[in-house]
Amino acid sequence: MPNSIDSNRLRLTDTEGSTGVLIGFICNDCRVSVFGPATFCQSCSSDNISPIDFNSTAELYSYTIVRVPPPGWPGDSPYILAEVQLDEGPHVLAELIECENNQINMGMKVELVLVPVHGISPSDLKIVYNWRPTI
Numbered sequence: 049m050p051n052s053i054d055s056n057r058l059r060l061t062d063t064e065g066s067t068g069v070l071i072g073f074i075c076n077d078c079r080v081s082v083f084g085p086a087t088f089c090q091s092c093s094s095d096n097i098s099p100i101d102f103n104s105t106a107e108l109y110s111y112t113i114v115r116v117p118p119p120g121w122p123g124d125s126p127y128i129l130a131e132v133q134l135d136e137g138p139h140v141l142a143e144l145i146e147c148e149n150n151q152i153n154m155g156m157k158v159e160l161v162l163v164p165v166h167g168i169s170p171s172d173l174k175i176v177y178n179w180r181p182t183i
Contacts, residue, residue: 049065050064053174053177054084058175068162071084073085074136076097077094080092082138083134102138106159106160107158108144108152113128114129122165129141130179132179142179143176158181159180
């Protein structure tokens, strides 16, 4: 059974690792959302926060082409590192896949896609979150 690459940010919703949701917190006072773990609101400093499941859609906010990947990068290079803005507001960094460089448009709609990544051993299967253009 695969595991989420980061269970504080991605919760798998099936045993195969083919579906899941990005998770975070929403402030019950000012309604600002944050991606990932939080103990207080980053906007108003309130500790009145609740867990939230984010939608699987977003908009491309920024990107860069990574030509020299970090040590241990399991994917191809160069690759597109995208900063997207979730429909609920937070920004998330992840690889943009199934998109050629000349197809990238700022503001384009993207959707969450989960990708298996094999570790050193076959039993070390992790599921990572990526983005792809919506169809």
